[in-house]
Amino acid sequence: MNAHLRTVTVAGFATLSLALAPGQPAADDSLGEARLREALLDAVDFPEGWASDSEEAAERRGFGVPEPSERRCRELFDSSVDGSQSAGFAKTETGPFVTTTATDHGSTGEARAALAEFRAAAGRCETFHADEGPAGNAVTVAYEAQPGETPGGLGDESTALSYRRSLDGEGAGTPVRLEVVVARVGPHLVRVAQAGRDAGDAAEEGELAPMAERAVAKLAEVAGGGTPAPSPDQPGTTRL
Template sequence: MNAHLRTVTVAGLVTLSLALAPGQPAAADALGESQLKAALLDPLDFPEGWASDSEEAAAERGFGVPEPAENACGELFDSSADEAQRAGFAKTQTGPFVTTVATAHGDTAAARHALDAFRAAADACDTFHTEEGPAGDQTTVAYDQEPSGDPRALGDESAAARYQRRLGDPDTGPSVLVEVVIARVGPHLVRVAQAGREEPDADPLTAIADRAVAKLTEAARGGTPAPHPDQPGTTEL
């Protein structure tokens, strides 16, 4: 995998064109299933070279955004909410990998409670374990939490966590990192997680999270997220 997952602010990296139609009112209620799907990231929101990914493909290759074995850590990279909408993306067969999950809650208080559950999971999960590798040849690996710095605020409020895979031999190559950003927009949450190897030519997660929050914000206002102004086209792995 060839990603470096530092959260950095890159001025002008993402140009958004998400204006509401004239006179269109802001939405007061939580979004429905179709609206949440429209607010999800899609391949056109990514730089050139990214493609759609799936849970089935991730399971087949045995690598992707990890699924912690510990129940207390399950809310870090996904959501247990039944109505959650999900999408996955990959740059190559070996990464980096990105997943995004959008959820609508009954009201703002419920969304805040769900965001607090994420923060509690991050506080409780200094280390988590997961299985990596193709079926029949899996290995249990550990990820240790490391400081995520002071991430820039997104949406109405946000939080972030960052983990590094524990390697037995420090000379085996670049570290494997996973980072997640979660943001609240009214009664909605969106989280974006990226996993890959720590390398200098990384794609910053900030731009991807910016786009995810902007699309959800536009949908929550009652608008339809406009296509990315610099559509790179789709890619197949």
């Protein structure tokens, strides 16, 4: 197994405890596009200072969570499965940036196979490239796999990757850390990716873990027939 690929499998997930009423779907039931979108992270799930981002804004900037030039690596940060739902967020115009994607694979077996393919893609993509920067001034950068840790107890099983960016062909450049977590909840996968400066800032380190935990919790609740409520410790919510 590659050193940068970390996997966690648990016998059941403890993110939520759900009592299902008759007629409510179980986590093994398929979700439509509307329910998948309901399961996505939204701005209120983030700490103060974060806001929704869009593909159009990312295209104008020329940077964010990267799209690998190598097709074989694109599945690391997005899903090509029809009906997948995605959202993006940014803390400032220069990052960090977060994208999240929820996918219904139709069956637990298909979701397991998709996660296995993600792991295989990670093995093929210990280095990948991306063009970043505003139109007409883009440069090619390289992302190289780095060791890291997987947040524990996410869904039925989970995998995480870490990369560090440098200018292609040079030993130095603006240091950027890129992380992605993928977790399985029954027949569904959710992935959360974050790209931001790698300056050893303790305030920014570890931000992805609570985002991934919240993403898994929301997907589990929707898969169980519930409607996610805003986390009470986030801005814009009220503790009753």
